[in-house]
Amino acid sequence: MDHSGAAxxxxxxxxxxxxxxxxxxxxxxxxxxxAHVREQTRKRVLAAIAELEYRPxxxxxxxxRRRTNxxxxxxxxxxxxxxxxxxxxxEHYAEQRGYTMLLASTGGERETEQRRVESLIEHRVxxxxxxxxxxxxxxxxxxxxxxxxxxxxxxxxxxxVDERKSAEQATSFLLxxxxxxxxxxxxxxxxxxxxxxARFAGYRRALSKAGIGLDDALVVRLGSGIETPESVRQHDLxxxxxxxxxxxxxxxxxxxxxxxxxDCADGLGLxxxxxxxxxxxxxxxxxxxxxxxxxxxxxxxxEIARLSVDAAVGALEDSAPKRNRILMQPELxxxxxxxxxxxxxxxxxxxxxxxxxxxxxxPQVRRSVSTVDTVRVRRPRNAR
Amino acid sequence: MDHSGAAxxxxxxxxxxxxxxxxxxxxxxxxxxxAHVREQTRKRVLAAIAELEYRPxxxxxxxxRRRTNxxxxxxxxxxxxxxxxxxxxxEHYAEQRGYTMLLASTGGERETEQRRVESLIEHRVxxxxxxxxxxxxxxxxxxxxxxxxxxxxxxxxxxxVDERKSAEQATSFLLxxxxxxxxxxxxxxxxxxxxxxARFAGYRRALSKAGIGLDDALVVRLGSGIETPESVRQHDLxxxxxxxxxxxxxxxxxxxxxxxxxDCADGLGLxxxxxxxxxxxxxxxxxxxxxxxxxxxxxxxxEIARLSVDAAVGALEDSAPKRNRILMQPELxxxxxxxxxxxxxxxxxxxxxxxxxxxxxxPQVRRSVSTVDTVRVRRPRNAR
DNA sequence: GCGTTTTTTTTGAACGTTCAAATACGATAT
DNA sequence: ATATCGTATTTGAACGTTCAAAAAAAACGC
Numbered sequence: 094m095d096h097s098g099a100a101x102x103x104x105x106x107x108x109x110x111x112x113x114x115x116x117x118x119x120x121x122x123x124x125x126x127x128a129h130v131r132e133q134t135r136k137r138v139l140a141a142i143a144e145l146e147y148r149p150x151x152x153x154x155x156x157x158r159r160r161t162n163x164x165x166x167x168x169x170x171x172x173x174x175x176x177x178x179x180x181x182x183x184e185h186y187a188e189q190r191g192y193t194m195l196l197a198s199t200g201g202e203r204e205t206e207q208r209r210v211e212s213l214i215e216h217r218v219x220x221x222x223x224x225x226x227x228x229x230x231x232x233x234x235x236x237x238x239x240x241x242x243x244x245x246x247x248x249x250x251x252x253x254v255d256e257r258k259s260a261e262q263a264t265s266f267l268l269x270x271x272x273x274x275x276x277x278x279x280x281x282x283x284x285x286x287x288x289x290x291a292r293f294a295g296y297r298r299a300l301s302k303a304g305i306g307l308d309d310a311l312v313v314r315l316g317s318g319i320e321t322p323e324s325v326r327q328h329d330l331x332x333x334x335x336x337x338x339x340x341x342x343x344x345x346x347x348x349x350x351x352x353x354x355x356d357c358a359d360g361l362g363l364x365x366x367x368x369x370x371x372x373x374x375x376x377x378x379x380x381x382x383x384x385x386x387x388x389x390x391x392x393x394x395x396e397i398a399r400l401s402v403d404a405a406v407g408a409l410e411d412s413a414p415k416r417n418r419i420l421m422q423p424e425l426x427x428x429x430x431x432x433x434x435x436x437x438x439x440x441x442x443x444x445x446x447x448x449x450x451x452x453x454x455x456p457q458v459r460r461s462v463s464t465v466d467t468v469r470v471r472r473p474r475n476a477r
Numbered sequence: 478m479d480h481s482g483a484a485x486x487x488x489x490x491x492x493x494x495x496x497x498x499x500x501x502x503x504x505x506x507x508x509x510x511x512a513h514v515r516e517q518t519r520k521r522v523l524a525a526i527a528e529l530e531y532r533p534x535x536x537x538x539x540x541x542r543r544r545t546n547x548x549x550x551x552x553x554x555x556x557x558x559x560x561x562x563x564x565x566x567x568e569h570y571a572e573q574r575g576y577t578m579l580l581a582s583t584g585g586e587r588e589t590e591q592r593r594v595e596s597l598i599e600h601r602v603x604x605x606x607x608x609x610x611x612x613x614x615x616x617x618x619x620x621x622x623x624x625x626x627x628x629x630x631x632x633x634x635x636x637x638v639d640e641r642k643s644a645e646q647a648t649s650f651l652l653x654x655x656x657x658x659x660x661x662x663x664x665x666x667x668x669x670x671x672x673x674x675a676r677f678a679g680y681r682r683a684l685s686k687a688g689i690g691l692d693d694a695l696v697v698r699l700g701s702g703i704e705t706p707e708s709v710r711q712h713d714l715x716x717x718x719x720x721x722x723x724x725x726x727x728x729x730x731x732x733x734x735x736x737x738x739x740d741c742a743d744g745l746g747l748x749x750x751x752x753x754x755x756x757x758x759x760x761x762x763x764x765x766x767x768x769x770x771x772x773x774x775x776x777x778x779x780e781i782a783r784l785s786v787d788a789a790v791g792a793l794e795d796s797a798p799k800r801n802r803i804l805m806q807p808e809l810x811x812x813x814x815x816x817x818x819x820x821x822x823x824x825x826x827x828x829x830x831x832x833x834x835x836x837x838x839x840p841q842v843r844r845s846v847s848t849v850d851t852v853r854v855r856r857p858r859n860a861r
Numbered sequence: 862g863c864g865t866t867t868t869t870t871t872t873g874a875a876c877g878t879t880c881a882a883a884t885a886c887g888a889t890a891t
Numbered sequence: 892a893t894a895t896c897g898t899a900t901t902t903g904a905a906c907g908t909t910c911a912a913a914a915a916a917a918a919c920g921c
Binding site for chain 3: 489534
């Protein structure tokens with residue numbers, strides 16, 4: 094099987110054809126199982142393919158067919174498990190549909206994003222799935238777009254969750270636990286400015302419904318990456334958590350961010366959840382670890398991945414236009430990072446929760462069953 | 478700027494040439510800044526490019542030039558931060574050198590790996606960086622290979638760390654803390670069978686040097702993924718950790734695995750590090766979190782990423798042959814997941830460490846300074 | 862055996878780019 | 892004015908594949 098004599102360049106259909114004693118097109122036909130090919134010929138061609146270890150050149154195929162089987166995927170930060178897990182699922186579903194995933198990450202920087210998108214376009218990806226992007230997107234007329242973050246747009250398919258509502262429900266849950274000073278921590282590497290806004294809007298709305306005004310001192314925007322713990326932004330977080338009017342609970346725009354907050358609290362010696370409740374967004378694998386046990390808004394990540402691939406491939410292959418807005422409902426997974434607010438003047442009316450306070454306080458216990466409905470039931474009791 | 482009248486197909490050099498009133502080649506020349514192009518012409522071409530939002534078709538370029546600027550990267554499991562962080566760095570360095578990253582993950586399955594490699598070949602990637610692969614690799618003559626896992630091979634560049642030595646040193650460190658029953662937990666989705674073997678060999682060697690035999694009951698191979706905590710393999714782990722002859726320390730082949738072990742211990746109510754010391758491999762971002770505070774063998778991940786891109790690009794662009802074996806020395810980062818072994822008959826001679834036992838026991842304290850050298854100094858005192 | 866249909870195979874052209882060679886253009890020198 | 896040279900630009904061909912159409916081979920009917 095050693096063809097060291099041959100030039101170090103990959104064999105082509107013509108090489109295969111020559112070896113099989115036939116022509117280009119016949120080889121092509123065998124590969125695609127299309128036209129009528131005599132069984133005898135087919136065998137010879139297959140043998141030649143195996144012999145030469147021939148693999149079709151997808152670039153040449155693309156050129157002639159004028160479309161690729163590549164799905165571009167744009168994520169924010171691969172270090173964030175939300176994105177890496179999403180990428181993993183997308184790769185899986187894409188392959189199932191006969192597509193290859195071309196992954197690119199923005200790192201949360203506008204310029205990087207632009208370059209990466211350019212690169213995807215240069216590769217003429219058939220579609221781009223945007224899991225993270227700035228609002229300022231170059232118009233790509235000839236590329237199918239699927240947006241997973243942000244807000245429903247006019248062009249392209251949108252698949253997402255109701256961010257505002259989710260944040261509102263998560264905040265309401267904290268309110269129902271008696272928290273009145275609830276902080277909000279965001280990250281720089283976010284999926285989309287609009288997602289940020291929507292989540293923040295939900296947070297604000299829940300507060301205002303409870304008659305609580307927005308306190309800017311409780312809002313922090315974090316730098317990216319766990320690995321840069323001493324960034325400037327991190328100091329803002331420390332100040333927020335250690336100041337005199339520090340919050341008793343914090344809503345984080347991502348689990349990844351929640352981990353930073355949790356770590357910061359650990360550093361400050363704040364007990365979680367006794368002194369500080371934390372709620373995240375995403376429900377990444379780490380949040381389920383007993384040590385972390387993060388209460389979080391769970392996103393149906395696998396489903397989102399499947400739907401976005403479906404949407405992309407569907408838009409490419411089906412003539413029938415699909416519905417271009419899919420809105421999913423995330424659910425709140427209650428774990429050990431949240432508890433009743435420490436007794437304070439504001440907490441006049443401690444709500445009767447279905448779990449005993451003792452159970453609420455033990456971080457080890459994992460109660461990942463409570464859903465959005467639970468929150469809904471609870472909110473009216475307190476939102477006054 | 479709206480060209481809705483034009484066909485929904487990307488503009489080509491010819492479109493640009495027509496608009497600029499010049500020819501294909503001149504456009505090409507402008508793009509590559511090569512030949513003599515009159516300033517006046519150059520401007521017109523650039524204007525046309527901007528006007529049409531032209532982007533070169535890399536597939537066509539590839540076809541003509543007979544090589545791509547794409548680096549294939551094969552990882553094990555994107556959910557494992559080791560791989561996702563590596564991918565992130567590789568993407569960065571690749572872009573710096575003018576290359577695009579085409580990421581593929583094996584999921585630890587032989588068949589998936591094979592399909593993904595096929596896909597990389599079909600895309601005619603200029604090189605493949607193997608961060609995870611089975612020993613059984615198809616011979617790819619016309620593709621540059623860089624191996625980051627496994628053992629130095631005859632073909633391709635090898636960049637790695639001395640796995641055996643690292644594992645030996647980590648084990649020795651545990652021995653120096655007085656541990657005698659030291660478990661070993663591996664994962665299915667590993668970088669390479671040989672890496673596994675090397676690490677395990679190091680573990681065994683350290684044990685045998687200390688006069689301790691191998692106890693099969695202390696060796697477990699875990700299923701993949703944190704998200705499947707109740708897998709069959711997980712039960713093996715539980716049994717190992719809760720059995721009568723349970724270990725006082727465990728060496729894990731990856732941080733990702735160590736987290737599973739840690740979580741399992743938490744579930745069993747085993748105090749870390751008082752009742753169980755844990756050492757991992759990789760030093761991913763999560764291991765530095767105070768809640769985790771995992772003692773681990775730190776890999777110079779960014780450096781490895783940079784070197785592998787350098788090696789790949791170097792092999793492609795330089796005529797001079799580079800050294801094809803780079804072996805790096807990882808360092809042991811001592812954090813809170815390890816402590817002196819609980820007093821037992823075997824621990825006759827507790828070593829005098831430079832940290833007080835009290836400090837050793839507090840998980841919150843991060844002492845990430847100790848390196849391999851520290852271990853070296855300590856080992857002789859105890860290894861008798 | 863010969864025209865006709867059906868099946869199988871081959872050939873030419875094209876996808877968008879770049880290399881190599883050819884040509885046009887301008888200027889300078891003769 | 893013409894040869895000469897350097898600069899600027901264009902043209903033809905090719906990369907490896909597939910589409911469309913042509914051609915060849917085989918099968919069929921009478």
